[in-house]
Amino acid sequence: MEDVTKILELVQELKNNIGIWAAILGLILIIGILLLWQFTIRRLQATANHSFNEKLEKLKNNLNEQLNLNLIEKSKVVTTELEKIKASLQINNSTKINLIQEEKKSIINFNQSFYLWKSNLTSIPDQLFTKEQCDIELKNLNELYQNVSTNFAYLQLFLRDKELLQKCNNVIVEHYRNLPKLKLEYISMIQFYLIEKQFERMNTFEFASKCLELSTSLSENIEKFILKTNEMSNSLIIEFRKHLGVDNINTTPNTAL
Numbered sequence: 126m127e128d129v130t131k132i133l134e135l136v137q138e139l140k141n142n143i144g145i146w147a148a149i150l151g152l153i154l155i156i157g158i159l160l161l162w163q164f165t166i167r168r169l170q171a172t173a174n175h176s177f178n179e180k181l182e183k184l185k186n187n188l189n190e191q192l193n194l195n196l197i198e199k200s201k202v203v204t205t206e207l208e209k210i211k212a213s214l215q216i217n218n219s220t221k222i223n224l225i226q227e228e229k230k231s232i233i234n235f236n237q238s239f240y241l242w243k244s245n246l247t248s249i250p251d252q253l254f255t256k257e258q259c260d261i262e263l264k265n266l267n268e269l270y271q272n273v274s275t276n277f278a279y280l281q282l283f284l285r286d287k288e289l290l291q292k293c294n295n296v297i298v299e300h301y302r303n304l305p306k307l308k309l310e311y312i313s314m315i316q317f318y319l320i321e322k323q324f325e326r327m328n329t330f331e332f333a334s335k336c337l338e339l340s341t342s343l344s345e346n347i348e349k350f351i352l353k354t355n356e357m358s359n360s361l362i363i364e365f366r367k368h369l370g371v372d373n374i375n376t377t378p379n380t381a382l
Contacts, residue, residue, distance in 0.1 A: 228283040232365050235276040235293065242269040243358075246304035247347050249340050253315045262312055266305065273297060289364050296354075296361055303350050311343045 250262050277297060284290050318335050321327040327335070366372055 224283065228285065229369055231276070231280040231283045232368055235273075235280045236362075236365055238269070238272040238276045239293075239297070242273045243300060243304075245269050246300065246308055247351060249311075249343055249347075253312065253336075254319075256316060256319060259312050259316050259319070263309075266308060270301070270305070284368075286364075286368065289368070292357075292361055292364065296357055299354055299357065304347070307343055307346050307350075311339055314339050 245266060250258075253259050253262060277293060280293060281290060284293075315336060318327060318332050322329070322332045
């Protein structure tokens with residue numbers, strides 16, 4: 126509005142000074158200059174806006190690209206850490222599973238070797254008619270005890286229940302203190318009678334009678350020992366079954382249709 130007023134004032138001044146036609150021509154010239162000026166300003170503004178928008182868009186793209194790269198890198202780092210944690214958990218789980226399996230295996234092996242040893246200790250050999258047979262019986266007795274000792278050492282490594290481990294040790298000690306001594310005395314006496322028979326200081330009937338007496342005495346002592354330690358042995362079996370989870374497994378066949 127101010128520009129228009131100035132133009133009118135200028136036209137009026139030109140009219141007064143140089144006449145109407147000169148004023149009209151001057152007006153056209155002024156309007157043309159103003160229009161050109163406005164066009165130039167708008168053009169410059171448009172160019173500036175376009176340049177600004179281009180730079181802004183480029184900046185946005187750069188920021189987005191940088192953000193994406195950062196996110197990708199961070200994602201890789203997170204993924205790597207998760208893989209490490211996963212692998213560690215798998216190793217831990219695998220180790221735990223292996224240890225549990227070894228514990229069960231140690232229980233089974235010990236139980237088997239112990240009851241083979243006990244079975245030998247509580248049985249009376251009926252084929253001891255030569256020195257060689259006596260030697261074989263003594264060798265078997267020694268090997269069976271060595272197997273028990275080996276499997277007990279293995280049990281000590283993997284059995285987590287210290288109370289049960291002590292019970293196993295007590296059972297071994299209790300059997301070792303009594304039965305091997307009885308069995309060794311029995312075999313030693315058989316060997317002595319064989320020597321007596323060999324040198325004809327004892328006939329076959331006397332040899333058989335002496336062996337029968339030895340067998341009867343050994344059998345009575347073994348029976349007393351079994352009655353004395355029966356509760357201890359049964360308690361050990363129950364504890365083993367608990368650790369193996371045998372009683373928790375449903376073995377009933379599914380007959381449902």
